[in-house]
Amino acid sequence: xxxxxxxxxxxxxxxxxxxxxxxHEVTGLSRPASxxxxxxxxxxxxxxxxxxxxxxANVVSDVSELAGQTFDMIIVTVKSFITEEIAEKxxxxxxxxxxxxxxQNGYGNFEAAAKSILEEKLVLGRVIxxxxxxxxxxxxxxxxxxxxxxxxPKKLIDPxxxxxxxxxxxxxxxxxxASTEIMQYIWGKIIYNSALNSLGSIFEVxxxxxxxxxxxxxxMNKIIREIFDLLQARNIPMxxxxxxxxxxxxxxYLLPPTSAHHSSMLQDIRSGRQTEIExxxxxxxxxxxxxxxPVPVNExxxxxxxxxxxxxxxxxxx
Amino acid sequence: xxxxxxxxxxxxxxxxxxxxxxxHEVTGLSRPASxxxxxxxxxxxxxxxxxxxxxxANVVSDVSELAGQTFDMIIVTVKSFITEEIAEKxxxxxxxxxxxxxxQNGYGNFEAAAKSILEEKLVLGRVIxxxxxxxxxxxxxxxxxxxxxxxxPKKLIDPxxxxxxxxxxxxxxxxxxASTEIMQYIWGKIIYNSALNSLGSIFEVxxxxxxxxxxxxxxMNKIIREIFDLLQARNIPMxxxxxxxxxxxxxxYLLPPTSAHHSSMLQDIRSGRQTEIExxxxxxxxxxxxxxxPVPVNExxxxxxxxxxxxxxxxxxx
Numbered sequence: 067x068x069x070x071x072x073x074x075x076x077x078x079x080x081x082x083x084x085x086x087x088x089x090h091e092v093t094g095l096s097r098p099a100s101x102x103x104x105x106x107x108x109x110x111x112x113x114x115x116x117x118x119x120x121x122x123a124n125v126v127s128d129v130s131e132l133a134g135q136t137f138d139m140i141i142v143t144v145k146s147f148i149t150e151e152i153a154e155k156x157x158x159x160x161x162x163x164x165x166x167x168x169x170q171n172g173y174g175n176f177e178a179a180a181k182s183i184l185e186e187k188l189v190l191g192r193v194i195x196x197x198x199x200x201x202x203x204x205x206x207x208x209x210x211x212x213x214x215x216x217x218x219p220k221k222l223i224d225p226x227x228x229x230x231x232x233x234x235x236x237x238x239x240x241x242x243x244a245s246t247e248i249m250q251y252i253w254g255k256i257i258y259n260s261a262l263n264s265l266g267s268i269f270e271v272x273x274x275x276x277x278x279x280x281x282x283x284x285x286m287n288k289i290i291r292e293i294f295d296l297l298q299a300r301n302i303p304m305x306x307x308x309x310x311x312x313x314x315x316x317x318x319y320l321l322p323p324t325s326a327h328h329s330s331m332l333q334d335i336r337s338g339r340q341t342e343i344e345x346x347x348x349x350x351x352x353x354x355x356x357x358x359x360p361v362p363v364n365e366x367x368x369x370x371x372x373x374x375x376x377x378x379x380x381x382x383x384x
Numbered sequence: 385x386x387x388x389x390x391x392x393x394x395x396x397x398x399x400x401x402x403x404x405x406x407x408h409e410v411t412g413l414s415r416p417a418s419x420x421x422x423x424x425x426x427x428x429x430x431x432x433x434x435x436x437x438x439x440x441a442n443v444v445s446d447v448s449e450l451a452g453q454t455f456d457m458i459i460v461t462v463k464s465f466i467t468e469e470i471a472e473k474x475x476x477x478x479x480x481x482x483x484x485x486x487x488q489n490g491y492g493n494f495e496a497a498a499k500s501i502l503e504e505k506l507v508l509g510r511v512i513x514x515x516x517x518x519x520x521x522x523x524x525x526x527x528x529x530x531x532x533x534x535x536x537p538k539k540l541i542d543p544x545x546x547x548x549x550x551x552x553x554x555x556x557x558x559x560x561x562a563s564t565e566i567m568q569y570i571w572g573k574i575i576y577n578s579a580l581n582s583l584g585s586i587f588e589v590x591x592x593x594x595x596x597x598x599x600x601x602x603x604m605n606k607i608i609r610e611i612f613d614l615l616q617a618r619n620i621p622m623x624x625x626x627x628x629x630x631x632x633x634x635x636x637y638l639l640p641p642t643s644a645h646h647s648s649m650l651q652d653i654r655s656g657r658q659t660e661i662e663x664x665x666x667x668x669x670x671x672x673x674x675x676x677x678p679v680p681v682n683e684x685x686x687x688x689x690x691x692x693x694x695x696x697x698x699x700x701x702x
Contacts, residue, residue: 268586268688269688269691269692269695271695275695275698279691279694279695279698281687281688281690281691281694282687282691284687285684285687285688285691362680362681362684363680363684366603366680366681366684369599369600369602369603370586370587370599370603370688372599373587373597373599373600373603374587376597376599377587377589377593377597380593380597
């Protein structure tokens with residue numbers, strides 16, 4: 067397979083390295099500052115799936131360098147707020163047999179990419195293994211909550227084909243399963259992150275501390291109930307019949323294994339990077355306004371994370 | 385005059401020192417840990433009103449030590465969340481000619497004190513000069529926004545008598561004026577603090593930064609509009625006809641002189657002390673529930689300050 071991995075951060079490094087070692091021809095698209103280093107040193111993965119190192123077939127810093135090429139799979143690992151821009155750039159590389167895998171966080175990546183790429187070319191992935199960047203092109207896989215799931219949100223892709231792709235990823239050491247209900251899993255992850263990632267970044271405490279403190283626990287309950295109101299108003303199916311059932315599952319099963327975890331959004335804020343709040347609580351607020359569902363708690367959470375983002379940038383500039 | 389000053393923190397030190405130097409017989413009630421030090425070293429005031437030092441007639445750590453005595457004025461400077469407890473303790477010291485001055489923050493001090501002391505004995509003060517504790521019994525006056533105002537919330541006290549007290553304080557170097565509209569001034573200060581003190585403690589930035597950042601500015605607008613909705617629903621008169629007029633005054637006149645100021649609530653949180661959130665946004669929420677006025681933003685602000693309080697305590701204990 068000829069693969070293009072967009073973004074060689076923590077996740078892109080894992081995919082490019084492991085697919086390359088599984089025998090595929092992998093091109094990586096990296097930030098200009100890291101291209102030379104990754105080109106000469108290759109990509110490296112350590113952690114739970116073992117230690118691996120290889121050189122990529124090609125490393126570029128701009129899509130224009132790939133003009134005229136097509137790929138069997140294009141794997142997008144960039145932050146959700148640049149999905150639209152990236153999709154427009156890679157659209158010319160999408161041929162008849164190409165599939166584009168959006169392995170990103172939050173809501174809106176499919177919609178943003180679909181502005182430039184046909185919906186039947188787009189595969190959404192729900193990734194809940196965690197990787198950290200140790201250096202450019204060097205990632206450590208630190209935690210695996212579950213298999214990666216891939217699927218077509220509108221069921222526009224032959225399930226047999228998706229199963230084949232799942233096998234390709236799994237053979238490359240990344241356990242992957244195709245699902246016909248990918249949006250339900252994506253929403254499950256959005257709800258989890260909208261409660262924990264945002265509050266974790268506001269209070270700068272671990273997920274476990276948010277759950278232990280009654281006041282933040284009640285705030286999370288409100289955030290989650292508002293999202294369920296929204297999903298119900300929009301007739302978006304969920305595995306859980308109601309917010310209460312989700313909450314039981316959330317506190318008893320989903321949260322405990324990650325209770326020592328700190329919000330990645332907080333790491334973004336501290337590093338002066340833009341957060342993905344617009345794809346989490348921000349997306350909830352946007353959809354809720356369309357559907358006229360009141361989500362006052364999510365609204366304030368968005369405002370607070372944005373304020374924190376902005377104060378942190380000012381401190382860095384000052 | 386025979387005066388009792390309850391609490392020898394920043395404000396109590398200023399009042400006990402300056403009243404004592406003006407010739408009054410002043411007893412101070414202090415935390416047990418500081419009694420010996422203040423008894424032997426006296427009280428000291430520096431800053432805007434000059435440098436002053438004196439010994440108090442008496443320093444005690446418990447009201448029981450004053451059994452049998454009565455006072456002309458009892459000045460209460462403790463945090464709002466112990467007003468009820470303190471009022472119950474000092475009630476036996478309130479004689480026919482005693483007045484109790486509540487020089488505290490937020491809403492609810494009059495109501496809490498009135499559970500043990502007759503309303504016609506209670507004077508509310510609006511203090512907007514600032515003092516810092518440098519050491520036990522040592523205060524620095526750092527800023528004076530306006531004269532102290534004193535008054536009877538229900539207009540139960542002869543204005544001539546209140547004028548006399550105002551002259552006594554003013555002669556002791558603390559510029560003080562009696563007002564028949566004390567509650568309007570108290571509410572003015574509550575609104576100001578509910579917007580700035582709470583958000584300043586959540587984001588750990590100065591008042592000026594809160595005003596400069598559009599997202600927190602909009603949050604303050606929402607907090608203030610909700611409080612005006614409440615005041616209007618309860619027919620509480622205000623100097624400003626509506627929230628919009630207050631907001632103009634707030635950003636143009638009230639806030640700029642204090643733009644470098646950091647929230648005292650943040651200092652409380654960092655020191656592991658309980659904050660006065662229940663007398664600010666917390667009081668707004670309580671009154672709003674009674675009057676069935678929706679105040680969702682104030683509700684979340686209260687939750688967030690409480691969460692921050694609690695996380696800070698845990699960090700200190702941990």
